[in-house]
Structures are given as C-alpha cells and as structure tokens.
Amino acid sequence: GNSVTQMEGPVTLSEEAFLTINCTYTATGYPSLFWYVQYPGEGLQLLLKATKADDKGSNKGFEATYRKETTSFHLEKGSVQVSDSAVYFCAPLPKNRDDKIIFGKGTRLHILP
Amino acid sequence: DAGITQSPRYKITETGRQVTLMCHQTWSHSYMFWYRQDLGHGLRLIYYSAAADITDKGEVPDGYVVSRSKTENFPLTLESATRSQTSVYFCASSDSFSYNSPLHFGNGTRLTVT
Numbered sequence: 113g114n115s116v117t118q119m120e121g122p123v124t125l126s127e128e129a130f131l132t133i134n135c136t137y138t139a140t141g142y143p144s145l146f147w148y149v150q151y152p153g154e155g156l157q158l159l160l161k162a163t164k165a166d167d168k169g170s171n172k173g174f175e176a177t178y179r180k181e182t183t184s185f186h187l188e189k190g191s192v193q194v195s196d197s198a199v200y201f202c203a204p205l206p207k208n209r210d211d212k213i214i215f216g217k218g219t220r221l222h223i224l225p
Numbered sequence: 226d227a228g229i230t231q232s233p234r235y236k237i238t239e240t241g242r243q244v245t246l247m248c249h250q251t252w253s254h255s256y257m258f259w260y261r262q263d264l265g266h267g268l269r270l271i272y273y274s275a276a277a278d279i280t281d282k283g284e285v286p287d288g289y290v291v292s293r294s295k296t297e298n299f300p301l302t303l304e305s306a307t308r309s310q311t312s313v314y315f316c317a318s319s320d321s322f323s324y325n326s327p328l329h330f331g332n333g334t335r336l337t338v339t
Contacts, residue, residue: 144325146327148327148328148330153332154333155315155317155331155332155333156268156315156328156330157330158327158328161327163325201267203328205326212270212273212283212284213258213270213273214268214270214284215267215268216267217267218267218268
C-alpha cells in the first residue's frame with residue numbers, strides 16, 4: 113500500500129536558520145504531492161503542492177521539488193521565522209481513486225527568537 | 226461564511242456512551258473525510274465519502290459509523306465510546322479526486338472519553 117515517511121520531530125531552530133524537512137513516499141504511479149501546515153489549535157491547511165515530476169511548489173518562502181527518481185518531496189525554507197512554528201505534514205494524493213489519501217506523521221517545528 | 230465547520234469543538238463523554246461529531250461544508254464538495262490525530266500516529270483516516278450515500282472505510286474504521294444523506298453533512302458516530310477513542314478529530318472535504326485538489330480541513334473536535 114501507499115506510505116509516507118517524514119523526519120521525526122520536534123525540530124528546533126533559531127530564527128533565520130535554514131530549514132529542511134524530509135519526506136519520502138511509496139505510491140502506485142506518480143501521485144500529486146502536497147505539504148500541509150497546522151498552526152496551534154487549528155486544522156491543516158495547504159502550504160504548497162506539485163503535480164508532476166520536477167515541479168517545484170512554493171509559498172510563504174517555503175519550497176519543495178517533486179523528485180520522481182528518489183520519490184521525495186523535501187520541504188525547505190531559507191530563513192525561518194518564529195511564526196513558522198507549526199506542525200508540517202507531507203501527503204501524496206494518489207492517482208488511483210481506490211487508494212486512500214494518507215498523511216505523514218507530521219513534523220513539529222519550533223523556531224526560537 | 227463559506228467553509229467547513231465542525232461541532233462541537235470540545236466534548237467530554239463517558240465510556241460506553243454514543244457520541245456524534247458533526248461536520249458541515251458549504252462548498253458542495255463531493256469528497257469528505259474523517260481523520261483522527263494522535264501523538265505518535267499523525268493523521269489516520271477513519272472513513273471517507275465520495276458522494277452522498279457513498280462511504281468507505283479508511284485505515285482505522287472500527288468503532289465508528291458514518292452516514293452521508295446530504296452532500297454538505299458527514300457526521301461521525303462513536304457507537305460505544307472507549308478511552309482509546311480519545312483524540313482530536315478532523316473533518317475535511319475536497320471538490321474532486323483530481324491531481325490538483327487539496328483537502329480543506331475543519332478546526333477539529335477534541336474528544337475526551339473518561
């Protein structure tokens with residue numbers, strides 16, 4: 113079946129540090145790939161997406177590139193802010209409608225001022 | 226306002242009681258989902274629905290029942306609550322299963338079973 117592996121958290125960084133959160137997946141075919149962010153007390157919201165190989169999704173200074181050869185979709189940001197403290201989820205969207213939409217376990221990010 | 230709303234926001238119940246968590250969306254999205262969020266497990270899919278009157282099991286359906294008589298509502302019922310069902314429950318919707326359609330989440334219901 114499909115699966116998602118994210119790096120374990122929590123990740124603690126100082127403000128303006130470089131961020132990488134790793135995500136690898138196994139899926140049938142080539143799914144679309146999404147990163148969601150969850151701020152405290154809220155539901156998940158879409159952060160960025162990529163729908164085909166070599167696509168780069170970007171939003172709010174975050175980027176992720178769809179790497180078909182390594183089945184990865186690592187999230188990066190060049191200079192994090194305290195307001196980026198949240199939980200981040202990687203989620204492939206399968207092409208086959210019979211496959212379930214599953215999420216990684218989430219990576220909690222703490223940014224220190 | 227348009228969106229997806231869950232109620233109640235917080236619920237405390239006793240073991241063995243029946244509990245229903247409500248989810249309502251105003252977009253007329255075809256797909257709706259229920260997830261539970263637990264430390265160490267992330268988000269796990271309980272049930273989902275592709276349209277009114279069509280539902281299917283997710284990863285962890287045992288102990289839960291869903292219905293979808295109207296497109297906009299997707300209630301989740303715990304028939305006889307157990308302590309292991311203490312969790313935060315999220316409802317989500319999507320307009321299609323296409324490559325470009327993200328899920329839209331409600332703000333969750335925090336359920337405590339004592």
